[in-house]
Amino acid sequence: MEHVVERRGLGPFSVAPIGFGAMRLTGPNVFGPPPDRREAIRVLQEAVARGVDHIDTAQFYGPDIVNELIREALHPYPRGLILVSKVGARRDARGGILADDEPHQLRRAIEANLRTLDLEALPVVNLRLMRNTEPDSFFDEQVGAMISARDDGLVNSIGLSNIASAHLTRALQMTDVACVQNFFHAASRESQPLLEECTRRGIAFVPFGSLGFGVTGPDAVLRRREVVEEAARLGVTPAQMVLAWALALAPNMLLIPGASSVGHLRENLAASGVQLDPEAVDRLRAM
Ligand SMILES: NC(=O)c1ccc[n+]([C@@H]2O[C@H](COP(=O)([O-])OP(=O)(O)OC[C@H]3O[C@@H](n4cnc5c(N)ncnc54)[C@H](OP(=O)(O)O)[C@@H]3O)[C@@H](O)[C@H]2O)c1
Numbered sequence: 001m002e003h004v005v006e007r008r009g010l011g012p013f014s015v016a017p018i019g020f021g022a023m024r025l026t027g028p029n030v031f032g033p034p035p036d037r038r039e040a041i042r043v044l045q046e047a048v049a050r051g052v053d054h055i056d057t058a059q060f061y062g063p064d065i066v067n068e069l070i071r072e073a074l075h076p077y078p079r080g081l082i083l084v085s086k087v088g089a090r091r092d093a094r095g096g097i098l099a100d101d102e103p104h105q106l107r108r109a110i111e112a113n114l115r116t117l118d119l120e121a122l123p124v125v126n127l128r129l130m131r132n133t134e135p136d137s138f139f140d141e142q143v144g145a146m147i148s149a150r151d152d153g154l155v156n157s158i159g160l161s162n163i164a165s166a167h168l169t170r171a172l173q174m175t176d177v178a179c180v181q182n183f184f185h186a187a188s189r190e191s192q193p194l195l196e197e198c199t200r201r202g203i204a205f206v207p208f209g210s211l212g213f214g215v216t217g218p219d220a221v222l223r224r225r226e227v228v229e230e231a232a233r234l235g236v237t238p239a240q241m242v243l244a245w246a247l248a249l250a251p252n253m254l255l256i257p258g259a260s261s262v263g264h265l266r267e268n269l270a271a272s273g274v275q276l277d278p279e280a281v282d283r284l285r286a287m
Contacts, residue, residue: 010204011157011178019054020047021256031095044073056256063091067116085113088128099130103145126159135170179204187221199250206254230280243271
């Protein structure tokens with residue numbers, strides 16, 4: 001029987017349910033070059049060879065470094081590869097993360113992404129909010145800058161990141177929204193109502209931190225007893241457990257787990273073939 005690869009919507013595009021988050025292909029704290037540049041290139045090439053057609057990036061990862069790696073590893077890009085970037089932040093000389101979110105700065109960052117990735121148009125760009133404020137006239141101006149970039153052909157589709165539900169409602173009065181990118185994983189579900197709203201509206205929900213940022217820290221989701229036990233019972237790894245759980249939550253869920261080694265990448269991509277039973281689903285839901 002022919003193996004049918006599942007596709008899920010990302011604005012006007014359709015992509016595999018598990019993509020790749022490229023932020024980890026840097027030095028520590030997402031700053032500076034990766035310790036092993038050849039491995040970073042290999043991770044990107046292996047991802048695409050294994051069917052990844054959705055890669056998440058930003059000019060401020062490195063800064064510049066991740067976009068340059070993507071271009072070096074993958075340009076000329078295969079047909080159907082959806083590169084998604086985000087704008088709204090920049091790094092200072094010591095790696096601090098600063099807002100870069102005035103409308104003219106958003107435009108400049110979109111242009112920088114086009115240059116470093118060597119693209120004429122970015123398939124999707126997320127407006128990444130850096131201020132913890134309700135939607136206001138400044139937010140309208142930011143969305144307006146994204147719409148202008150799209151009208152000028154620099155961007156195909158607009159996404160939103162680090163938002164509250166009110167931002168989505170406001171933005172939808174101005175434009176279509178392809179995706180929402182917020183922090184979310186099995187043990188941290190503050191954005192669940194937003195996920196549900198995106199599901200109702202047919203907007204892709206693309207969580208970052210879907211692995212809880214890895215195994216570091218006492219609260220790491222990959223070390224949680226429920227995850228470790230259920231993964232062992234089903235013969236999968238903790239990472240596969242939490243990714244498969246998230247994928248099964250909603251048809252508009254698209255994952256972009258980060259990894260800096262080919263080993264982690266392969267393990268994570270294999271989660272798309274993992275079937276959870278109701279016991280595992282319930283146990284993670286109850287966390
Ligand atoms: N919109 C935003 O504000 C925002 C914020 C953060 C991130 N993002 C995007 O979301 C993507 C994903 O987020 P993230 O990378 O921060 O977090 P994540 O996907 O939750 O976790 C990545 C971490 O998990 C580790 N890991 C990967 N696979 C593993 C496995 N199978 N077993 C154990 N550990 C594993 C990685 O280690 P190794 O590096 O050693 O493989 C890395 O430290 C980023 O790459 C970025 O594109 C967006």
